[in-house]
Amino acid sequence: MSVLPAAMAYDYEWVAGRLLDPVVLGGAVALALFRAPLLAVPAGGCRLGGYVDAVDERTAHEVVAVLGGRPGFSGLRLRTVSGPVAKVLVEWGERVPEGLDARARARFYGFRAPAAGAGVAPGGGHLGSGPSRAVRDRLAGVGRRRGSPVRFRRRPLPGSSTGAVRDEGPERRPEAAASGAAPAR
Template structure:
């Protein structure tokens, strides 16, 4: 991993993450309390561990060097088993750092996807961010 890749990444408290409110209302509270924010360049996003109701997770980045750095950050932490880097073609090409179980190649419906990632529907009045805008 290059020094430039490391300089572009900062580990931050979960509350600093852009998608903090989104996950707070949708993920098991115990898992949420063990999450971390990872800022790549200027935007911090949450990395939520697997476990309990959550079978896996992912964090998307544009460059392989950044994916390797994110993987190295998550490796010593509890709740991020079986870390791997994959290439995702849709919705746009990017590297994905995944952990936990491997997700299916296709989802039968949105509820199957939400269940795999341990996400629940938000309570009424919750600000909604499209799932494609956040890491899982």
Template sequence: MSWYRERLLDPALITAGVVVVVKGVGYPTVPVGGLRRGGYVNVADDVTTRCLHEALTGRDGFPRVRVRWSLCPSVCHTVIWGDEPPRDDEDDVAQGRFYGYSEEAINRFVEELAHSTRPRESQETGSSACSSTSRTNSKRL
């Protein structure tokens, strides 16, 4: 959760977050609140996806929990909550603000991205293996 603490505009949201443990693996989740309007977790398998969906549904701070199922076996599923993210996947600033990151964290991410040729990583899991579900799943803010 320290990753979020360093980047969120309102780090107090972390105390309302939950770590969902499935098959011995912890999946940190941060609720909506303040300027944070949504969140997600990329998941590699159906069972974990269903467990996360069930664990977050009905929990305060996790409105409209839903699953974006991948049609491709090599791409992860995504458990999503809150509002729909901005449609413009290319607008990293709008994406960062939607997920409640500080302007400093957003600017740092945009600057690092401009100087990087590495593929983007998934925001919630930190794994590039699951990042191709959509470009909105970018990390390193």
């Protein structure tokens, strides 16, 4: 696992744009757990706690070792979340009260509350769906322009029952290139 400057995290812009008190980003770090670095933002100010999805227990212990002793990352603990795919979260700060709605949960983590009726799904240690298309493309090394006829092929991994896929692109879509039309989204 690598520790990188916070701005290198794939979700940095998403988090920075939603934090009520962006000053806490001063103590944040990017943790390169796997391929993409994830942002770990310390607790502080109106941010009462945080977490990172470490996927498995071995990785979770590595995260604890890296974050331990850093300001804003007190009370480090592991929590196993069961579901279709069990995962291990590394949490810090205060414990999240049970039964919070999406707006209260966002406030607990120091984020602006989502608009009424907007679904909020935790992802990558934060509340949200992850990075924008431009950030994903930048991380994948794709200089994708709007309307580009380039896309990635996604193929199921052999023997995977979880729906995991492998990106095998880029691939040119002849019909889009010939017609000049933008790719379907």
